[in-house]
Amino acid sequence: MHAEIIAVGSELVSGQKLDTNSQWLSLKLGDLGIPTHFHTTLGDDLDENIEAFRVAKSRAGLVIVTGGLGPTQDDLTREALARSADQALVEDAQALAAIEAFFARRNRTMTPRNRVQALQPEGAEPIANPVGTAPGIWMKTGGTIFACLPGVPSEMKVMFDGEVVPRLKAANLVGRVIVHRVINLFGKGESDIEAEALELTARGRLPEVGITASDATISFRISSQGANEEEARLGCEATADLIYDRFGDLIVGEGSEDVAHGLVSRLRSLGLTLAVAESCTGGLVAERLTRIPGVSDVFQGGVVSYANTVKIASLGVPADLLERFGAVSPQVAEAMARGVQERLRADLGISITGIAGPGGGSPEKPVGLVYIGLATRGGVQSRKLELGPEQPREIIRSRAAKHAMNFARLHLSR
Amino acid sequence: MHAEIIAVGSELVSGQKLDTNSQWLSLKLGDLGIPTHFHTTLGDDLDENIEAFRVAKSRAGLVIVTGGLGPTQDDLTREALARSADQALVEDAQALAAIEAFFARRNRTMTPRNRVQALQPEGAEPIANPVGTAPGIWMKTGGTIFACLPGVPSEMKVMFDGEVVPRLKAANLVGRVIVHRVINLFGKGESDIEAEALELTARGRLPEVGITASDATISFRISSQGANEEEARLGCEATADLIYDRFGDLIVGEGSEDVAHGLVSRLRSLGLTLAVAESCTGGLVAERLTRIPGVSDVFQGGVVSYANTVKIASLGVPADLLERFGAVSPQVAEAMARGVQERLRADLGISITGIAGPGGGSPEKPVGLVYIGLATRGGVQSRKLELGPEQPREIIRSRAAKHAMNFARLHLSR
Numbered sequence: 090m091h092a093e094i095i096a097v098g099s100e101l102v103s104g105q106k107l108d109t110n111s112q113w114l115s116l117k118l119g120d121l122g123i124p125t126h127f128h129t130t131l132g133d134d135l136d137e138n139i140e141a142f143r144v145a146k147s148r149a150g151l152v153i154v155t156g157g158l159g160p161t162q163d164d165l166t167r168e169a170l171a172r173s174a175d176q177a178l179v180e181d182a183q184a185l186a187a188i189e190a191f192f193a194r195r196n197r198t199m200t201p202r203n204r205v206q207a208l209q210p211e212g213a214e215p216i217a218n219p220v221g222t223a224p225g226i227w228m229k230t231g232g233t234i235f236a237c238l239p240g241v242p243s244e245m246k247v248m249f250d251g252e253v254v255p256r257l258k259a260a261n262l263v264g265r266v267i268v269h270r271v272i273n274l275f276g277k278g279e280s281d282i283e284a285e286a287l288e289l290t291a292r293g294r295l296p297e298v299g300i301t302a303s304d305a306t307i308s309f310r311i312s313s314q315g316a317n318e319e320e321a322r323l324g325c326e327a328t329a330d331l332i333y334d335r336f337g338d339l340i341v342g343e344g345s346e347d348v349a350h351g352l353v354s355r356l357r358s359l360g361l362t363l364a365v366a367e368s369c370t371g372g373l374v375a376e377r378l379t380r381i382p383g384v385s386d387v388f389q390g391g392v393v394s395y396a397n398t399v400k401i402a403s404l405g406v407p408a409d410l411l412e413r414f415g416a417v418s419p420q421v422a423e424a425m426a427r428g429v430q431e432r433l434r435a436d437l438g439i440s441i442t443g444i445a446g447p448g449g450g451s452p453e454k455p456v457g458l459v460y461i462g463l464a465t466r467g468g469v470q471s472r473k474l475e476l477g478p479e480q481p482r483e484i485i486r487s488r489a490a491k492h493a494m495n496f497a498r499l500h501l502s503r
Numbered sequence: 504m505h506a507e508i509i510a511v512g513s514e515l516v517s518g519q520k521l522d523t524n525s526q527w528l529s530l531k532l533g534d535l536g537i538p539t540h541f542h543t544t545l546g547d548d549l550d551e552n553i554e555a556f557r558v559a560k561s562r563a564g565l566v567i568v569t570g571g572l573g574p575t576q577d578d579l580t581r582e583a584l585a586r587s588a589d590q591a592l593v594e595d596a597q598a599l600a601a602i603e604a605f606f607a608r609r610n611r612t613m614t615p616r617n618r619v620q621a622l623q624p625e626g627a628e629p630i631a632n633p634v635g636t637a638p639g640i641w642m643k644t645g646g647t648i649f650a651c652l653p654g655v656p657s658e659m660k661v662m663f664d665g666e667v668v669p670r671l672k673a674a675n676l677v678g679r680v681i682v683h684r685v686i687n688l689f690g691k692g693e694s695d696i697e698a699e700a701l702e703l704t705a706r707g708r709l710p711e712v713g714i715t716a717s718d719a720t721i722s723f724r725i726s727s728q729g730a731n732e733e734e735a736r737l738g739c740e741a742t743a744d745l746i747y748d749r750f751g752d753l754i755v756g757e758g759s760e761d762v763a764h765g766l767v768s769r770l771r772s773l774g775l776t777l778a779v780a781e782s783c784t785g786g787l788v789a790e791r792l793t794r795i796p797g798v799s800d801v802f803q804g805g806v807v808s809y810a811n812t813v814k815i816a817s818l819g820v821p822a823d824l825l826e827r828f829g830a831v832s833p834q835v836a837e838a839m840a841r842g843v844q845e846r847l848r849a850d851l852g853i854s855i856t857g858i859a860g861p862g863g864g865s866p867e868k869p870v871g872l873v874y875i876g877l878a879t880r881g882g883v884q885s886r887k888l889e890l891g892p893e894q895p896r897e898i899i900r901s902r903a904a905k906h907a908m909n910f911a912r913l914h915l916s917r
Contacts, residue, residue, distance in 0.1 A: 102539050104529030115518030125516050128544035371793025372786030375807040379785025382861055390813035392806055393789040399804035399847050433813050
């Protein structure tokens with residue numbers, strides 16, 4: 090038993106819009122133990138749709154179709170499905186009632202056009218849509234099940250989780266459940282981390298462990314199977330414990346958590362506050378920290394000291410330090426960190442000064458040279474980063490921001 | 504004449520990785536006047552690949568395949584193409600020489616495995632790969648042309664532009680060239696702007712004008728055809744002029760330029776400097792401005808005043824103002840703007856204070872209530888924004904940042 094996913098829409102096949110529904114559905118089906126063998130994307134052409142449905146029926150036991158269920162003449166999924174199955178299109182009373190109820194709830198008048206959305210191939214049943222007007226279609230034809238859903242991702246996802254998954258389970262099509270757990274690390278390169286985890290990522294090991302890198306954050310992805318979610322979840326645990334034991338301080342969080350979350354959780358557990366002084370990152374550290382709701386309990390604020398006059402006036406960096414060593418120097422990084430810690434009355438101050446490029450580099454101070462500083466009650470220190478010179482501005486800024494946050498995070502975990 | 508694009512890779516069809524090659528290729532083909540009718544994605548299975556190639560051959564005049572050209576056993580495109588065309592696989596001397604030269608240039612030893620990358624179906628010709636080991640394949644079979652390229656986007660794109668496009672032109676398959684010009688507006692809703700441009704976006708108008716919205720920036724996309732690029736580009740001009748005349752100050756830039764670029768270009772042309780004071784946006788305005796290389800000529804820096812103590816100490820906001828009106832008030836927004844303008848010695852100061860949520864709202868001051876302030880040599884003013892309460896934190900922050908930058912931009916265009 091395997092699946093094909095068909096995405097219908099001229100805007101998709103022409104490239105105007107990127108289809109992300111098919112990827113989402115493949116991951117979901119995979120977690121239900123149903124592998125996807127084909128994705129097909131095509132435009133709003135009736136003959137091509139009929140033919141694509143026939144091809145899918147010949148090679149897959151489950152076909153999920155997204156798109157083509159709206160009220161306009163371009164919406165052809167209903168008719169194409171009926172024709173490919175040699176069935177008539179009939180008005181479904183249950184689907185019509187659901188559409189009428191949707192308009193009534195919103196005090197809107199239902200247009201005659203919306204009535205076509207209640208059409209279904211004979212022998213099909215409607216799939217309820219709690220968030221839009223288009224009902225879906227569930228239909229068995231030949232040996233293949235078709236589940237047709239709207240193309241709007243927010244509607245499609247709600248209907249897949251709430252309506253399609255229970256039907257797949259009831260039809261005994263769901264295999265073993267797969268659960269993923271993602272553990273994120275920062276501070277070492279992907280190949281170094283991989284070298285320390287060869288037996289974890291070996292082919293054939295169970296649970297399976299993958300390793301990926303994104304913006305210098307390295308993630309272990311544990312995938313564990315089980316007869317149910319609880320069992321699959323338990324299957325991840327020993328491997329996760331092993332990763333925590335082995336990589337300890339490198340671990341910044343799980344799921345979507347990155348270095349900023351790791352730093353904020355350390356600050357919270359120690360009851361400490363932070364302030365940041367940023368030059369080349371221009372507010373990126375502050376922005377990443379304040380994406381986290383409720384961060385005001387540990388984050389005082391920051392100074393973006395792009396101009397030297399701001400470093401002097403708002404951070405108290407001595408002018409002669411700037412003259413003698415230049416803005417991009419360990420001395421200025423330390424003075425910035427101390428300045429922001431004192432002036433913003435925080436327990437910790439972190440700072441970043443560097444050359445993000447593409448201009449502004451020199452042989453002594455090339456693009457990518459960055460100093461990060463950290464001021465604590467116990468003292469002030471700095472570190473040199475070499476992030477260029479061939480990297481683009483955005484990468485240098487992002488890496489510098491993450492390293493600065495990680496510098497403080499590691500200090501707090503000692 | 505239309506095209507099908509086939510993406511080969513188990514990591515794509517399983518959802519582990521999102522295929523963006525097919526979208527890129529559809530847009531490129533569209534610009535060459537070749538419409539794409541199908542995208543197919545499938546895994547590394549020989550029989551399924553042979554069958555998919557046969558299906559594509561039956562329904563498309565041009566088939567672009569990405570992926571499956573590497574040296575491993577999972578790489579099946581060479582063999583699947585040969586079998587679907589009933590041709591033998593033979594070692595191509597030109598392809599082998601190119602692979603050997605690639606390794607020699609990098610002083611690396613070529614492994615025996617890489618030799619399989621020189622295999623091609625009989626009658627095919629290799630497509631040179633200037634940036635990797637895998638040569639592509641160009642082959643005419645039946646009435647259909649196959650162009651097989653590596654799946655690595657950076658290799659695929661270079662080879663498509665440099666090798667496939669010239670072959671398509673030589674084969675007289677390229678239709679009229681299409682050029683796009685994108686003009687970005689901010690400050691009005693999509694439906695309002697659309698209502699003022701109905702004759703532009705009408706179906707059948709030439710050049711075609713589309714309208715899209717992304718993060719509250721509204722874009723007109725003009726698509727003009729011509730016998731060559733110059734002619735197509737000229738075809739956009741009258742429509743672009745019309746949009747500039749009609750929407751004037753709403754226009755912030757073209758292409759990837761957004762509100763930040765519009766503000767920076769006004770500051771540059773007037774020779775003025777800016778400083779920003781941010782509360783709920785937490786550095787987002789500063790971060791967006793400093794993405795622009797060389798912005799230090801007009802951007803002094805900023806203060807992220809998350810805590811009230813920072814508003815007092817670093818911006819000079821009077822404590823009694825905070826007590827009487829609260830941090831989220833027009834009075835505090837104006838004091839922040841004036842404070843940052845004076846303390847950071849800038850010509851203009853802008854400020855943002857609000858409730859980004861999800862917590863922190865009240866009936867009087869709900870989530871999404873934001874005040875933006877603007878201090879100039881001539882005075883200080885503020886504006887109230889209501890961006891919630893149902894919007895997520897990230898949307899409220901992004902909208903607030905853009906409105907604040909736009910407030911200053913519009914002031915400078917008077």
